Amino acid sequence: MHAGAPHGAKAVVLAPPSPLALDAVAAVAAGAPVVLDPEARAAMQASQRFVAGLERAARPVYGLTTGCGPLVDRQVAEAERAEFQRNLVRSHASGLGPAHPASVVRATMLARAFSLAQGRSGVRPIVVETLLAMLNAGVHPVVPEVGSVGASGDLVELAHVAHALIGEGEVEVGGVRQPAARALAAAGLTPVVLAGREGLALMNGTSCETAQAALLVTGAEALVAA
Secondary structure, rough: OOOOOOOOOOOOOOOOOOOHHHHHHHHHHOOOOEOOOOOHHHHHHHHHHHHHHHHHHOOOOOOEEOOHHHHHHOOOHHHHHHHHHHHHHHHHHEEEEEEEEEHHHHHHHHHHHHHHHOOOOOOOOHHHHHHHHHHHHHHOOOEEEEEOOHEEEEEEEEHHHHHOOOOOEEEEEEOOOEEEHHHHHHHOOOOOOOOOHHHHHOOOOOHHHHHHHHHHHHHHHHHHHO
């Protein structure tokens, strides 16, 4: 559990399609642990099998067998697809300025895990399970505050999360910055080797905006109650 977790904090269960409540986001932001419902794992496996079928059929699928953005007409060779997903993450992990506080990063990781756990993005369960394991170990990606692409979501912020997930970039553990690879190893975690279109799936969403909005709302509710 995160060093700053409330003593005896109850674990939050990710069980889509049941919604993720605001108080659950606030609890995880404060350090509560997270567990994944087994049915969510099955949904992700089914989604991943569907994407794998598209890949085997060699159909043009955005971000899977083709490039992204202006490179959408470029085919990505099968042997280059894993590297393509890694490079998507690396190229977008380019934020600037001070880092978001750990509470915002934790809420962001939770929101992204919840989105992917719905089984509609074609990612393997190991992707979400590793995100949750990082949360539970208090391994927080360093996510700069400046940099995003509004039309496609929080690409830059989420790229920094994905960067740490693959064992690159920096993380914060107990208030100390360190290389992600070292922190993951110390926590007994293995960096994810991206497959399919998992790099794109990790980055393309509004999880950082969602996390900050959720924490603002819960903070406002606390003020009103006071």
